[in-house]
Amino acid sequence: xxxFLNRFNLLFIILTYISMMSALYEQINPFLVLFGxxxxxxxxVNFYGRLPLLGRSWLNFITITSSLVTIVIVYPLGxxxxxxxxxxxxxxxxxxxxxxxxxxxxxxxxxxxLVALFFIFHYSxxxxxxxxxxxxxxxxxxxxVHGGRLAGTHFLKLLLxxxxxxxxxxxxxxxxxxxxxxxxKMPLQQQASTGxxxxxxxGQIAELSRSSALAFRASFVGDPxxxxxxxxxxxxxxxxDGQTWSASQSKKMQEQQAKQGLSxxxxxxxxxxxxxxxxxxxxxxxxxALDYSEPGFGRVSLSDYALRSTTPVxxxxxxxxxLYQQIETKPLTTEERQQLLSLPAQGNLKTQDWVATKVKQxxxxxxxxxxxxxxxxxxxxxxxxxxxxxxxxxxxxxxxSTQAGFCVHYASSYLYVARLLxxxxxxVTGYLGGEWQAxxxxxxxRQYDAHAWVEIWQEDRWLRIDPTAYVAPExxxxxxxxxxxxxxxxxxxxxFSLQKxxxxxxxxxxxxxxxxxxxxxxxxxxxxxxxxxxxxxxSWFTKVPWLNFFSTVLMIMLLLFLSVFLLIFKPWIRQKxxxxxxxxxxxxxxxxxxxxxxxxxxxxxxxxQLASAKSSQPSTLFxxxxxxxNSLKYEVNLSAxxxxxxxxxxxxxxKQLQKG
Amino acid sequence: xxxKIANILKQLNHILLGKEEQIKLALVCLLADGHLLIEDLPxxxxxxxxxxxxxxxxxxxxxxxxxxxxxxADILGVSIFDRNKQQFNFHKGPIFSQVLLADxxxxxxxxxxxxxxxxxxxxxxxxxxxxxxxPLPFFVIATQNPMDQxxxxxxxxxxxxxxxxxxxxGFPNIDAELKMLKGxxxxxxxxxxxxxxxIEDLRMMQSAVRKIQASDAVLNxxxxxxxxSRYGGITAHPLSPRCSKILLQAxxxxxxxxxxxxxxxxxxxxxxxxxxxxxxxxxxxxxxxSKTFSQTLLDSVDPFA
Numbered sequence: 015x016x017x018f019l020n021r022f023n024l025l026f027i028i029l030t031y032i033s034m035m036s037a038l039y040e041q042i043n044p045f046l047v048l049f050g051x052x053x054x055x056x057x058x059v060n061f062y063g064r065l066p067l068l069g070r071s072w073l074n075f076i077t078i079t080s081s082l083v084t085i086v087i088v089y090p091l092g093x094x095x096x097x098x099x100x101x102x103x104x105x106x107x108x109x110x111x112x113x114x115x116x117x118x119x120x121x122x123x124x125x126x127x128l129v130a131l132f133f134i135f136h137y138s139x140x141x142x143x144x145x146x147x148x149x150x151x152x153x154x155x156x157x158x159v160h161g162g163r164l165a166g167t168h169f170l171k172l173l174l175x176x177x178x179x180x181x182x183x184x185x186x187x188x189x190x191x192x193x194x195x196x197x198x199k200m201p202l203q204q205q206a207s208t209g210x211x212x213x214x215x216x217g218q219i220a221e222l223s224r225s226s227a228l229a230f231r232a233s234f235v236g237d238p239x240x241x242x243x244x245x246x247x248x249x250x251x252x253x254x255d256g257q258t259w260s261a262s263q264s265k266k267m268q269e270q271q272a273k274q275g276l277s278x279x280x281x282x283x284x285x286x287x288x289x290x291x292x293x294x295x296x297x298x299x300x301x302x303a304l305d306y307s308e309p310g311f312g313r314v315s316l317s318d319y320a321l322r323s324t325t326p327v328x329x330x331x332x333x334x335x336x337l338y339q340q341i342e343t344k345p346l347t348t349e350e351r352q353q354l355l356s357l358p359a360q361g362n363l364k365t366q367d368w369v370a371t372k373v374k375q376x377x378x379x380x381x382x383x384x385x386x387x388x389x390x391x392x393x394x395x396x397x398x399x400x401x402x403x404x405x406x407x408x409x410x411x412x413x414x415s416t417q418a419g420f421c422v423h424y425a426s427s428y429l430y431v432a433r434l435l436x437x438x439x440x441x442v443t444g445y446l447g448g449e450w451q452a453x454x455x456x457x458x459x460r461q462y463d464a465h466a467w468v469e470i471w472q473e474d475r476w477l478r479i480d481p482t483a484y485v486a487p488e489x490x491x492x493x494x495x496x497x498x499x500x501x502x503x504x505x506x507x508x509x510f511s512l513q514k515x516x517x518x519x520x521x522x523x524x525x526x527x528x529x530x531x532x533x534x535x536x537x538x539x540x541x542x543x544x545x546x547x548x549x550x551x552x553s554w555f556t557k558v559p560w561l562n563f564f565s566t567v568l569m570i571m572l573l574l575f576l577s578v579f580l581l582i583f584k585p586w587i588r589q590k591x592x593x594x595x596x597x598x599x600x601x602x603x604x605x606x607x608x609x610x611x612x613x614x615x616x617x618x619x620x621x622x623q624l625a626s627a628k629s630s631q632p633s634t635l636f637x638x639x640x641x642x643x644n645s646l647k648y649e650v651n652l653s654a655x656x657x658x659x660x661x662x663x664x665x666x667x668x669k670q671l672q673k674g
Numbered sequence: 675x676x677x678k679i680a681n682i683l684k685q686l687n688h689i690l691l692g693k694e695e696q697i698k699l700a701l702v703c704l705l706a707d708g709h710l711l712i713e714d715l716p717x718x719x720x721x722x723x724x725x726x727x728x729x730x731x732x733x734x735x736x737x738x739x740x741x742x743x744x745x746x747a748d749i750l751g752v753s754i755f756d757r758n759k760q761q762f763n764f765h766k767g768p769i770f771s772q773v774l775l776a777d778x779x780x781x782x783x784x785x786x787x788x789x790x791x792x793x794x795x796x797x798x799x800x801x802x803x804x805x806x807x808x809p810l811p812f813f814v815i816a817t818q819n820p821m822d823q824x825x826x827x828x829x830x831x832x833x834x835x836x837x838x839x840x841x842x843x844g845f846p847n848i849d850a851e852l853k854m855l856k857g858x859x860x861x862x863x864x865x866x867x868x869x870x871x872x873i874e875d876l877r878m879m880q881s882a883v884r885k886i887q888a889s890d891a892v893l894n895x896x897x898x899x900x901x902x903s904r905y906g907g908i909t910a911h912p913l914s915p916r917c918s919k920i921l922l923q924a925x926x927x928x929x930x931x932x933x934x935x936x937x938x939x940x941x942x943x944x945x946x947x948x949x950x951x952x953x954x955x956x957x958x959x960x961x962x963x964s965k966t967f968s969q970t971l972l973d974s975v976d977p978f979a
Contacts, residue, residue: 598978615973617940644938650887 019112019159024061026158027112027121028054030151034105034128037144041095041135042102043087049080050106057109068110077107098131118159125152137295137330139535150177183574190551190570193544213260214251214422214443214466215408225461228294229445230302231533233456236287239304239337241447245467245478246302246459248444250318254433256358257408259426259441264353265318272322273299277314281342282306290456291333292536299323301333302445302459305478306341310334318440332541343475346438354438354471362430364410369434379435383470383479386431390424390484393417397486421466421489424481429468438471442478446489454530593661594646597668601625601639604672618643631671639667675879676933681870682730689726689867690719692850696841698931699948700727700815704876705883706927708838708920709794709814711779711952718843720817721777725867727815728773731876732869735773740782742825746789750799751806764804769793772809772873776816780826790814791833811876831911831953838920839945840952879930886926888937895939896922898975899946906974909954909967921949939977946972 019027031054035047059065068076080103088099105128108121129148136145150173157173230246251259261269268278293301301313301321309315313323313333319341323331346354372382389395394417401419404411409430412423425441432439446465448457467480482489538546551567591599602612605625612621622636629636642664646657679701686697700723703710712720721737728735738749751767768774769790776790793799794814798807816837819826834840846854871879896918904912913921925941932941947968954967 595978612978613973614976615943617938617943617977619940644940645936648889648892648938649936650889 019061019118021061023118023155023158024058026151026155027118028058030125030148030155031105031109033148033151034125035102037132037148038098038102038128038135041098043084043099045087046084046099046102046106050102050109053106053109057112067113073107073111076110080107101127101131115159118155122152122156125155134329137536137540139532139539142535142539153177186570186574188542189547190567192567193542193547212249213258214249214441215258215426227461229296229459229461229463230291230293231456231458231536232292232302232448233290233454233537234287235290238450238455238457239287239289244304244447244457245442245465245480246304246445246448247318247320247442248300248302249442250316250320250469251441251443252353254357254426254429256361256406259429262353264349265316268316269299269322272314272316273324275314275324277309278317280306280308280315280319282308282338282340283342284339285336286339287337289335289337290537291335292533292541293323293327293331293333295327295329295331297326297328299326301327301335303335304337306338307335308338310336318442330536330540332537332543332546341475345474346471351438354440355433355436357430357433362407362409364407364414365427365430366434368413369431373435379437382435383428383432383437386428387479387481387484390481391487395424395485397482397489421480421482424485425466425468428479428481432468432470440469442467442469451526451529451533453526454533456533458529458533592647594643594664597664598643601668601671625671629671631673635667635670639664639671642667675875675882678871678875679879679931685730685867685870686723686726690723691854692846693719693723693843696843697723698928699839699841699945702924702927702931702945703839703948704731704813705879705930706838706920706923707811707880708924709836710816711834711837711840712815712817712843713820713840714817714843716819718845720843721775723843724775724777724815724817728775728813729867730870731773732872733772733811733813733876735775736768736771737775737777738768739777740779740786742781742783742827744782744786746786749786749790750793750801753802762802764801764806766806769799770806770808772811773813773815776814778819779816780818780829782827784827784830787827787829787833791829791836794836811873811880834952835914835916837952838924839948841948883923883927883930886929886935886937888922888926892937892939892942893922895975895977896925896942899942899971902971902975903950903954906971908970908974911954913950913953917950917953921946924949943972943977 031050035042035050039047056065060067081100084099084103085096088096101124105121105124108117108124111117112121126149129145129152132141132145132148136142153176154169154173157169157176161169161172249261250265251261252265253260253262289304289307291302299322301323303319303321306319307315307321309321310333312325312331313321313335315321321333321335323333369382372385377385396418397420398418399420401423402416404416409427412419412427429439429441443464443466445459445463446467447463448459450457465482467478467482469476469478471477598618602621605628606612608628610625610628616624617640619637619640622640623633626633626636642660646652646660646664652660682701683694683697686701687694690697700710700712704727710724712724714720725735725737747767749767749769751765751770753762753764755761756763774790779787779790793808794812797810797812798805800806814837818829845851900913900918900921903909921942922937924945925937928941928944929935929937934941947966950971951966951968954971
């Protein structure tokens with residue numbers, strides 16, 4: 015078999031293959047990678063004539079076996095993963111039958127599908143660049159196969175030129191084409207959900223504070239909410255087993271209902287602001303909420319004022335939330351009150367004694383709680399992300415011996431005391447603060463902003479108390495970094511994080527710039543949804559009032575298709591039909607009705623000769639028709655007046671010949 | 675000038691009865707400055723046509739009967755030592771004439787054929803490190819027997835290509851043959867055939883042929899025919915660019931014969947079979963009764979497009 019690829023082509027194909035593999039390596043089983051490399055090596059050896067390409071039956075055998083093995087290996091990871099692996103397997107197996115241009119086409123097209131899949135896993139702008147590179151590589155493969163022997167610079171020029179030429183069209187399509195909802199449901203990844211978890215015990219949030227990963231971003235329509243008010247509520251915990259705070263049964267029920275889209279009706283009034291959230295994927299349902307957020311499209315409210323998305327947030331998702339000033343509350347029911355006061359029977363005797371003595375002294379409940387908070391700020395309590403380990407009696411150990419910890423420790427102890435005193439209270443976890451980027455008017459909230467605070471029921475409403483504020487007020491005012499300014503606990507593990515080195519000015523500027531670009535990318539590309547599209551296009555079209563939005567989209571699409579049509583068929587290139595040809599065609603039609611069809615190779619002379627046998631007109635008339643036709647069509651340098659004269663004559667003869 | 679053409683045709687038609695088409699083609703070939711190959715069975719009048727053509731055009735001609743034991747020197751000439759002058763003298767062979775009648779060319783050995791065909795292309799011969807120019811105009815009118823006859827060496831494709839046209843005479847129709855037998859014209863060879871034009875006239879005619887104009891439309895038709903031969907899957911021997919040049923030349927000569935100063939597709943069709951068939955078919959003569967390659971091409975390309 016003649017080799018249709020040259021060395022350059024094959025090298026390019028394999029390079030593309032390896033890049034594709036490495037781009038998706040996190041998602042792909044290493045065995046498959048190994049197998050794919052084997053396939054490509056086989057093809058290289060084949061190229062040098064040492065090995066044959068496999069026959070059809072061998073190929074079938076290998077394909078079926080490897081598919082089955084792949085399915086068996088990947089099965090536990092779910093349907094989506096199986097699909098991905100099978101496509102990748104096909105991509106790899108193509109090497110074994112790469113024997114014509116057509117096979118290269120299949121290879122490249124499969125590559126495009128894989129690039130599309132790549133976008134399911136990665137959203138950032140850097141990854142988009144990687145994907146663009148992959149696409150460029152695939153196109154280069156196509157070009158190298160078809161382009162023959164183009165010199166290097168020529169090749170590159172042609173490639174880039176054709177890509178650049180198609181770029182405006184791609185942008186236009188991106189802006190104009192309606193977003194379809196995904197046709198299939200993305201199965202929830204087997205990935206650990208990131209961010210806050212379903213329960214909290216002292217120690218957990220400290221782990222989050224080691225991560226500078228972005229949790230979500232927010233921008234406000236009105237003025238930004240002040241720093242001290244930025245308590246982004248995520249979870250509420252009302253059940254305590256002595257070690258861990260978690261949600262009670264009734265709360266869990268509510269969470270389940272929220273997944274099905276059932277919202278708790280909140281009586282909100284006085285709209286004050288609205289916030290745009292872009293939430294990073296965390297493979298969970300929560301949506302951060304400021305007090306008090308209204309439910310809306312794609313999200314529901316819980317009775318604790320938190321928000322839940324109706325689908326897991328598996329990609330960057332955009333929420334527009336209206337904020338309200340006031341909320342109408344109902345008194346607690348007996349069950350609720352019971353739940354909010356429940357404590358484990360055993361343990362923490364010292365704390366219980368301390369509370370009991372205070373109560374005996376006749377001090378008011380609220381005053382006892384205030385005193386506790388005062389103790390936090392005046393006594394020897396310390397804010398640290400590396401607290402000493404606590405024993406079984408968490409609260410006792412913390413309050414009376416270690417006295418060192420972070421938000422969860424303080425919140426947990428405060429809660430315990432409040433409940434002992436009979437004040438209904440609950441723990442709230444979420445994020446506090448966020449870094450405000452003044453230039454682009456948005457704030458980024460990172461994982462290390464995770465926080466826990468307390469709400470107590472007072473005067474028939476929930477009152478937010480943040481015990482951490484008393485021990486480390488700068489945590490609330492300035493964020494975690496400030497509160498840890500004297501130690502190296504901040505982002506202890508992330509040596510290379512730009513967050514850590516923000517006191518170096520240049521790096522800090524760079525970091526802010528990157529954050530800005532990434533924000534724009536997220537808000538305008540990743541989350542460019544139907545609503546945004548509608549708004550953008552509408553804002554354009556309001557300037558031209560007679561344009562209706564939908565008809566315009568339709569018009570643009572039509573124009574696009576029309577231009578593509580015209581480009582392909584190029585009707586303007588079609589030759590103008592000459593007048594003499596029209597007459598001749600007329601004559602042909604006339605005689606074809608009478609059973610004389612012109613044969614393909616027949617000249618006008620032959621045709622007229624045959625026609626004269628069918629007609630009563632004199633044969634000289636036919637002869638003069640053919641003569642005049644030929645002279646009109648083929649004579650060079652015919653003057654315009656002469657041509658006109660002859661055309662007239664030809665027309666006359668043509669009429670005569672159609673008479674019988 | 676057209677008078678003279680009419681006279682030539684009249685005289686030739688008088689000598690060879692009922693072969694107007696072939697006579698026209700033969701004349702076209704010479705007007706287009708090409709060599710002519712006439713193929714048919716013995717006794718069909720090949721030699722008669724060839725010699726009548728040469729004489730009528732007023733060209734000096736020599737006739738060589740090719741045989742299997744012929745050597746190149748028999749055609750080209752030979753150098754002989756002159757004892758008096760103490761040097762070699764070149765004795766010109768029959769090729770040094772304006773028209774060479776190469777009778778039964780395929781009976782000669784390939785070596786001899788090659789010697790002739792070389793001269794046809796270059797219009798000169800090289801012998802013993804000397805180059806001798808042939809007189810101009812120089813035509814070769816060759817006749818050959820069909821391949822299946824005994825004692826023939828088929829001309830290879832590359833050498834067939836040197837002939838502008840190959841024509842077949844075919845049997846005369848009954849009327850013409852009857853006329854011949856009745857002795858309407860005596861086949862007495864002694865009757866002299868008068869020259870109707872001279873070399874000067876011939877040159878003028880040839881330059882007039884070159885001046886015939888071809889419009890883009892007709893050239894387009896010609897090129898479509900050529901293209902079809904290359905990519906239409908009809909033959910294994912596609913037509914070369916040289917062939918398209920030759921075809922245009924011959925068609926122009928045909929237009930000249932029709933007293934027109936521009937080319938039409940009819941002209942191309944008229945010469946197409948004679949010009950291309952021997953190139954398309956190669957050494958395989960078409961089987962009698964089957965559609966020839968060139969006719970298939972003509973039928974598959976539409977002049978009206």
